[in-house]
Ligand SMILES: Nc1ncnc2c1ncn2[C@@H]1O[C@H](COP(=O)(O)OP(=O)(O)O)[C@@H](O)[C@H]1O
């Protein structure tokens with residue numbers, strides 16, 4: 415509403431000032447004019463009985479009127495410029511945006527205030543968001559296509575080999591085919607979770623449960639793989655009843671343990687669940703190598719992978735931590751990542767432990 419105020423105030427002020435200055439100029443000007451006429455040309459002043467002004471009087475009336483009109487025109491032009499320049503700019507750029515040029519931005523005139531500058535600002539914010547969304551979408555499409563291509567190519571190659579009799583139909587080959595199909599299935603599920611979360615439609619099956627049991631189950635399931643990677647799990651789990659979707663929490667923990675297996679150095683893998691102050695907190699800490707500070711801000715974004723991971727482990731998709739964050743957000747919580755005491759990384763999900771609180 416202060417914007418509303420801004421423009422109205424400007425118009426009222428300008429018109430009031432205009433009238434005031436015209437009145438002052440007319441009154442003082444008339445005194446001066448007649449003062450001069452009395453002194454230097456008293457014969458040319460119209461007599462009390464006459465209706466028509468004399469020549470010099472006509473001159474005075476005409477010139478003062480013209481002066482007032484010129485002043486009013488100047489004020490109106492200046493005022494309308496402050497309004498029209500931003501308005502035309504917005505209209506013009508709106509047309510460009512509607513024709514697909516998302517880089518279009520509006521500009522105001524000098525001294526643009528109130529609603530006019532708000533309009534320009536809002537328009538530019540909108541255009542910026544549109545542009546960012548479009549580029550994000552293009553990035554997503556390219557990344558998804560890229561991630562799907564590898565497993566599909568592998569599957570096709572092996573199936574083709576089988577069909578042409580190059581490969582023998584051995585159980586080992588079928589197991590590798592199955593692994594590729596499972597990888598594809600996992601990728602599609604991750605994409606679905608992240609996509610649903612982005613549009614705010616990731617629904618949860620919230621229940622009050624002892625999450626510690628689920629965590630033990632997941633760790634037992636991955637135990638041999640973790641051991642093979644030289645990781646020794648150390649559990650410190652609160653046994654409280656916690657509100658959450660246990661299936662989704664298992665999925666998030668699985669992604670975190672999978673990351674420890676792929677990216678962490680051999681050592682202890684601390685898995686902590688605590689429930690204090692109404693906040694549930696699930697944390698996984700490893701002993702190294704840690705994440706570069708400049709990469710921390712982006713690790714939770716989809717398809718963002720470390721240089722190491724990209725070159726050494728092409729099987730990852732960069733969706734694991736995006737899924738973790740999506741699950742945290744769906745629980746009205748947060749996912750975070752910070753250096754751990756052991757020189758590695760702590761990944762943490764925190765969410766309200768009870769829905770009523
Ligand atoms: N425990 C960890 N230690 C060091 N780096 C990690 C760890 N977990 C994840 N990262 C880094 O974060 C990136 C993103 O992880 P993620 O989203 O799961 O993708 P992916 O595992 O498919 O590469 C990884 O590529 C890796 O560089």
Ligand SMILES: [Mg+2]
Pocket residue numbers: 669672673730732733734735
């Ligand atoms: Mg991962």
